[in-house]
Amino acid sequence: MRDLLTDLKKRMDISERDLERLISAFLSTSDFWEAIAVSRLPFNMVVEISKHLYERGIIFFEDEEQVVLTDKGKRLFDYGVTPLKGHLCPSCEGKGIDLRDWKELLKVYEETKEGRPEPLLEYDQGYLTAKSVIERIAFADGKGDIRGRKVIVLGDDDLLSIALGLSGLPEGITVLEVDERLVEFIERTGKKRGLKIEVRKHDLRYPLPNDLLGEFDTFFTDPVETLEGLGVFIARGIASLKGVGSAGYFGLTTAEASFRKWRDIEKMLVDKFGVVITDILSDFSIYENWDYLLESIRRDLPPLNRKPNVLWYKSSLFRIELVEGYRSFNEEGKGEIYIDQESMAWIRREKN
Numbered sequence: 001m002r003d004l005l006t007d008l009k010k011r012m013d014i015s016e017r018d019l020e021r022l023i024s025a026f027l028s029t030s031d032f033w034e035a036i037a038v039s040r041l042p043f044n045m046v047v048e049i050s051k052h053l054y055e056r057g058i059i060f061f062e063d064e065e066q067v068v069l070t071d072k073g074k075r076l077f078d079y080g081v082t083p084l085k086g087h088l089c090p091s092c093e094g095k096g097i098d099l100r101d102w103k104e105l106l107k108v109y110e111e112t113k114e115g116r117p118e119p120l121l122e123y124d125q126g127y128l129t130a131k132s133v134i135e136r137i138a139f140a141d142g143k144g145d146i147r148g149r150k151v152i153v154l155g156d157d158d159l160l161s162i163a164l165g166l167s168g169l170p171e172g173i174t175v176l177e178v179d180e181r182l183v184e185f186i187e188r189t190g191k192k193r194g195l196k197i198e199v200r201k202h203d204l205r206y207p208l209p210n211d212l213l214g215e216f217d218t219f220f221t222d223p224v225e226t227l228e229g230l231g232v233f234i235a236r237g238i239a240s241l242k243g244v245g246s247a248g249y250f251g252l253t254t255a256e257a258s259f260r261k262w263r264d265i266e267k268m269l270v271d272k273f274g275v276v277i278t279d280i281l282s283d284f285s286i287y288e289n290w291d292y293l294l295e296s297i298r299r300d301l302p303p304l305n306r307k308p309n310v311l312w313y314k315s316s317l318f319r320i321e322l323v324e325g326y327r328s329f330n331e332e333g334k335g336e337i338y339i340d341q342e343s344m345a346w347i348r349r350e351k352n
Contacts, residue, residue, distance in 0.1 A: 165195030
């Protein structure tokens with residue numbers, strides 16, 4: 001185990017705990033994509049470790065899909081590496097959300113979102129499952145951030161605004177979205193359903209319009225996961241809020257953000273923006289598999305040439321709240337905000 005870790009350290013910044021997490025994930029599931037989620041390690045780190053484990057004869061790939069530990073790999077049990085045992089509540093899947101009062105909204109939302117535009121690589125789009133969208137609303141409602149509130153959605157490929165509108169709970173809903181297809185779909189659907197949604201085409205790299213500053217009680221966004229990009233999106237959200245007591249929600253994955261990046265993000269939230277993190281709900285939101293996945297990622301392991309059969313891409317839900325002394329910014333985003341070395345598309349883009 002130590003020799004293995006020493007060799008890996010020559011290739012990447014990795015800890016013993018990182019290696020243990022991935023091997024435990026492979027002991028828990030043979031599905032490579034699911035193991036990424038279970039390990040809670042960045043996609044590119046999982047691939048690099050897996051390549052090394054394969055070269056060392058510790059794992060092999062059955063039918064180019066399933067990860068199987070060799071006898072040599074199974075001997076890692078001797079080092080105390082064991083399968084991960086889940087103990088989540090089977091009713092709520094560990095989320096603590098009771099959706100019985102939200103079943104009708106879920107049903108209507110699923111019907112209403114039919115015909116939405118397909119996700120595009122150009123905008124790094126990926127759609128939450130319908131259930132995850134409603135769970136996000138239910139959680140925020142339980143915090144007093146929805147009913148009678150003015151809500152802004154910064155980027156809305158999930159069509160959260162439509163679900164909010166269908167709920168009838170917010171006082172008003174505003175959407176800023178760069179994709180003209182989504183702008184048109186939300187406008188058309190809102191008009192057809194009589195929903196109180198204002199939609200504007202806007203690239204969030206650029207400052208918010210003045211008439212939106214300090215106007216909202218709650219913001220929702222699912223930002224790109226570079227430190228710079230997330231900072232821009234969160235800054236837009238905070239700039240849109242009324243003040244102390246207002247809240248913001250965003251998702252953050254482990255597939256494209258290591259815990260070291262999580263630390264830097266949390267530090268930025270507290271030190272730069274002066275907000276409090278009130279909640280982090282682990283793996284709260286689940287994404288549908290998107291068609292362009294294989295076009296955008298590296299393909300140097302057999303499982304990466306096959307589309308996933310499981311819903312593996314998940315994000316944790318952060319809630320932040322403005323407190324006395326918070327700081328607001330509305331400057332233009334500078335430099336590369338969409339991709340860094342932990343982004344799934346990093347190596348593919350570097351080769352091109």
